[in-house]
Amino acid sequence: MPYSTITGIGHYVPKNVVTNQDLTKVMETSDEWIRERTGIEERRYITKGKETTSTLAMEASLKAIADAGIDKEDIDLIIFATLSPDYYFPGAGVLLQRELGITKTEIAALDIRAQCSGFVYGLTTADAYIKSGMAKKILLVGAEVHSVGLDFTTRGRNVSVIFGDGAGAVIVEATEDKSVAIQATSIHSDGTYAEKLSYMYPGAHGGYFIEKYAIEGFDVDYGNPEYGGYFFNQDMIDQNRLYPHMEGQAVFKMAVRKFPEVIMETLAKAGMDVSDLDMLIPHQANLRINQFVAKTMRLNKDQVYNNIMRYGNTTAASIPIALSEARDEGKVKKGDNVVLAAFGAGFTWGAVVLKWGRD
Ligand code: UT7
Secondary structure, eight states, X not given: OOEEEEEEEEEEOOSEEEEHXXXXXXXXXXXXXXXXXXXXXXXXXXXXXXXXXXXXHHHHHHHHHHXXXXXXXXXXXXEEEOSSOSSSSSOHHHHHHHHTTOOOSSOEEEEEOOGGGHHHHHHHHHHHHHHHTSOSEEEEEEEEOOTTSSOOSGGGHHHHTXXXXXXXXXXXXXXXXXXXXXXXXXXXXXXXXXXXEEOOSSOSOTTHHHHHTTOTTOOOOOOOGGGSOSSXXXXXXXXXXXXXXXXXXXXXXXXHHHHHHHHHHHHHHTTOOGGXXXXXXXXXXXXXXXXXXXXXTTOOGGGBOOOHHHHOBOGGGHHHHHHHHHHHTTSSOTTOEEEEXXXXXXXXXXXXXXXXXXX
């Protein structure tokens, strides 16, 4: 059975820098609050109408394809992780195929909807496709455009100040050489917490889960369910429901528990322990979460890569952007034991242990 290896990587962030100070012009917040609670100093936003999730993904993909030295026509599977796709359907994977100008149809494109864990879920999926022999050259992308879907009034400030736009991509190929390959993966979910971090409207639930689980504060008027209005209606707009919802403290508490757990689980599967770890690249949700995890696991500063200060939380894109930057800065070197770990909406979480195989 072959192993999977990352042969190329690249990232792309839009040029518009939005500082914490900029956000104070539209909502009641402060640079101090945002830095203290999250570590974020600035983030990037797209140019509206000119960039989209799949165009950011295309820019990152072109870099990854060039880095791997492959022909884009050789890609046989596109895996696209995002919670902010261009369209509700079709998925972002086919739009990326079109943006890349890949016209052959001996290719498949699938979207992964595991939010902050999207890249780890995607890499685990890529690994399974490679191991089963069902794919040989996979383009895996994590890309998000949050800036067009946030509530920039004071009401939405607990969510809006955190998120940013960006994309990261890798090429995953088969190899016989285990010393440059993915060593172990773990992915988990717990749907009990589905609404704690969610974007429920528009959607097909029609209030069913809200009643079934007695979820407070989400009711809208669905009109007559027999005649539409169920998925999307005026009341959702009037009630300001078309924004993400996050119970920040609940997410934070679970994240700081699950990160160390899943990292240890995956290291153990790979036959390693914390002392073998050269670099941890955690999802960039909050610098305080990552510092907490580092402290719990007794990792020193050089063993954890963080760039949330500059990009905010780019959800499915955060790990590939961070991995790409860490490689560019020489902080991830050939032969290093690298751990990627994520936790987020769902709740979903997971980790990948790999030996970095590129210069
Ligand atoms: O990637 C997806 C996974 N997401 C995460 O992992 C996020 C995990 N959670 C967090 O990072 C933190 O919970 C947040 C950074 C989102 C929020 O920090 P917090 O310390 O949990 O704040 P809070 O929501 O409990 O709010 C504390 C206070 C409230 O004011 P009162 O009620 O104490 O007067 C908020 O209204 O801070 C207020 N607040 C703000 N103030 C200024 C909330 N957001 C802001 C803001 N600026 N942007």
